[in-house]
Amino acid sequence: MELIKTEHITKRYSEHVALDDVSITIPTGSIFGLLGPNGAGKTSLIRIITQITAADEGRVYFQEEKLAPHHVSKIGYLPEERGLYKKMKVGEQLIYLSQLKGLRKAEVKRKLKYWIDKFEIGSWWNKTVEELSKGMQQKVQFIATVLHEPELLILDEPFSGFDPINANIIKEEILQLRDKGATIIFSTHRMESVEELCDYMALLNKSKKVLDGKKKDIKEAYRSNTFIVDTQAELPLLPAGYQVIASNRHEDGFFRSRIKLDPHIDTNALLSLFTGFTTVCGLKEDIPSINDIFIETVNQSQVPQKLVIK
């Protein structure tokens, strides 16, 4: 079942088109990576889902209902540009923001206990936000986003501003929230965290969706039967079907080569070529990272447009 479904979303501003016919499906309980270079339309799409703005064309469904104002209490949104009332006390601020999401004061206090222990923020309760360090403010903001236990959590660059230790705590929390049933839209430039966390992803470029689906399927589609082989001696000449993309002497003394195999050839056949000739120190498949896919797809989708302009 999908939690969010957008159909043919188009959003125009006076000078440009921010989203052009974007349809995505976000399955319930997934972590959905929303990727794209700067200005691709990620924030515009998020703002439409959070009902900050509305689409010019197209429809959005939340749990198969048409997106409506009462859905805001089921959504938690952490914008990329963080912000809190600087002069307001941490405790009051958390209560206020949660009340606006429809929680009662007593509920807020009860739910806060968990987070106070988790992030060790009990002593901050009566401090104003401006007294806190930036990292502390980020924690407060994260709590404010998740406190009302939203069914949909939208996190725009959630790790920016956290040190590695705290980033890890946040990551654990995100995974736990997913396990408890929340669906998470995760917008970021940091591909390693997409690789690590996301189940599904969509790639936007120049206001269009250029790629989407299950992370596994996408990676599968980008596999090219290419392997990285480390050998003691320099590579011999290889027969047809074995295309050597690169071969260099590695700093540790061995040779590292990237070899693309024809579809019918498997790794055993590759290994047999080296037997008796040199020692194979390592062999692994060169699976493209999300980062590679990202760069490749963005570059590809830019080429035809450039041609059109000429």
Added chain:
Amino acid sequence: MNKIFLIISREYITRVRKKSFIAMSIIGPLLIAALYAVPFLLAVYNNEEKVIKVVDESGLFIDKFHDSDKITFVFEELSSDFQQVKENFKGSSYDALLYIPDLNIEHPKGISIFSEKGISSLLQNDIENTIEKEIRDIKLKRSGVDVQVLQQLKTNVKINIISLNGGGEEKQSAIAATVVGAFGGILIYMFTFLYGAQVMRGIIEEKSNRIVEVMISSVKPFQLMMGKILGIAGVGLTQILIWVLLGLVITGVITSVVGVDYADLPINKSELIQTQLNQEIQSNPMDSEFVKGLLTIDYVFIVIAFVFYFLFGYLMYAALFGAIGAAVDSETDSQQFMLPVTLPLILSIVMSGAIITEPNGMIAFWMSMIPFTSPVVMMIRLPFIGFSWELLLSMGLLVLGFIATTWVAARIYRVGILMYGKKVTYRELSKWLFFKF
């Protein structure tokens, strides 16, 4: 609607708790009390008697200067040379020396006052008037006018202004009406400015803090804007209420200490009226016309009208200030939009003099109809026109003006709060009005 209430109460509570609010609440009435107490205390404690020596060579003014509480005139025959008198005066206990030479009453020249500390312009006026009057009388007598006729020439005229509004005939004093109306107008002007600017600052703060994006993922932009405007309106009303209460207490304390009897004065809405009333009584104890005038004004009517114009005038301007706040990134950028918004407000104060002199003129009429100037101008006119179709029309137009400006402001607001790093022009703003959301 629960959400807008939450926003209102946050805006209200955070502001009312601020030190600056508490300070203003206490200092405000103290300042007003000081304004009233200083001249009073000066009058009471600085009651130094002045003795003026008069040397009258002409002999025309002997016994014509009348002693008052504070001034005593002592005549001295010119026994020796005037230079000698001057020398003697220097070491004497007299405060001033008035010298009148032998005068040609057609061209009185050479009248001088010698003094070491200088004299007040009030005293100078007083002396000049007395001399002028005497010379006039002498001239009249010389041209054959009878002394009795002369006395009959002096007539004291006091005009009773009868207002025919509200069914009955009521005596009114024009001065009292003017004071009450103008005071209401100034109060509206002051609070619209002060608290309208607070709305703007609050919105700029939310925008530059970037909290606004979190907020409007929970509430509608209109709720956020109106919540702020209404919350701050509450702060303004609270401030006035505190001032009135504190003012009454302070007035009460001063009254019991100084021992002036205020019992027969109306304890009314603003203690500044009281202050002015009191000053009036001090400076003019004989003439209670003003007090009577104050007593005859229909305060319930004025207060209802005041609250109406105060609220709607504030709401209208606050919406515009809010729109400015949303359109700019920082307070320094707000200047170019501030001027056209504040201009009508300033204009209505600048024109208040003209409106008081001619409360039923063209300018007064139109300025009290146009919603941007009507809150201040109508308050000034109100005591003169009373309850009438003009008032109802003006109120109706103000409500329409409020709805229209709020509509415009809300549209600029919802676009502006998400717009960063862009210098906004008027053309841009007008486009925002018709953005589809």
